[in-house]
Amino acid sequence: MNQQSQHLQKLMQQANIPSFKQLIHLAQVSEWQIRQLRRGNIAKMRVENLEKLAKALHIPLTQLIAEFSPSPTDRPTNIDLQQECDRLHQQLDRQQETLKQDFQHESLQIIESWLLQWPTVAIAVQKNPQLPAIRLLPLIKPIEALIEAWGLTAIAAVGEEIAYDPQWHQLMEGNAEIGEIVKVRYLGYCDRDRNLLYRAKVSKIAPPSSL
Incomplete structure (x- = not known):
């Protein structure tokens, strides 16, 4: 040795x-x-x-x-x-700045169509509040592509009914037992290594009313 x-x-x-x-x-x-x-x-x-x-x-x-x-x-x-x-340290600062610029450039390339179209669409909506919302959905595709490129994964889907787990879900009101079925109201996200970023917001499901 x-x-x-x-x-x-x-x-x-x-x-x-x-x-x-x-x-x-x-x-x-x-x-x-x-x-x-x-x-x-x-x-x-x-x-x-x-x-x-x-x-x-x-x-x-x-x-x-x-x-x-x-x-x-x-x-x-x-x-x-x-x-x-x-x-x-100066070398590291330069490397970090280069990585930051590369990251920004790649992200902007992904959402380029959204950057170009969204301001125009926002003005059109202000002028015509009756514009069908479904016509706006295709504009969100670049944002979804950016989220995917970053390696983020949604925790369930909006409206999905899942078993309550406080590690991954945030109850919007009231209390719920672990394993109780709740409904997803707002998305939560984790990264590709399953590290939690935001808990999904959920609500209890109202029991069916008796006649």
Whole structure:
């Protein structure tokens, strides 16, 4: 085992991390990143991964960079470390801005037809309140496509009758027992990993009136 691996294991022990697999899980980095750190190839690693590892190990980013430089003669001074951290943060900011712009561009492409048509339709509705609502439904298709592109999934459908689960459903009024049949009034959403974003709003179903 080389010196870098031994040093990493020492830091892991101090942070109560029992294995490299656990470090990968805590830092949310790949096995390749850990191998690079153990081999002293820190220069090949991206700043966001270094920050994740430093956070998992409970040490400053500057310390991580200093301690895993290839050799003592190559280790940077405090000034060099600060300059490198500043450079890495600037690089990360640029990457985040690029990702943000790409995300906005892709989203705008999906809803382009809605952006172009909706203002005109809104004015037409104001001038003619009797305009059939069904004629407006096709304009919502781009929004539905955007939601799908983001990986969002609706929790049931409006009007659907489902078993009440407070984890996924928000009762609009009154009380309901878990498993009791309720009706969906407003959609809720979760992401592709089934992480809840908004609970579906539901209401109790009125019992049939007796004659």
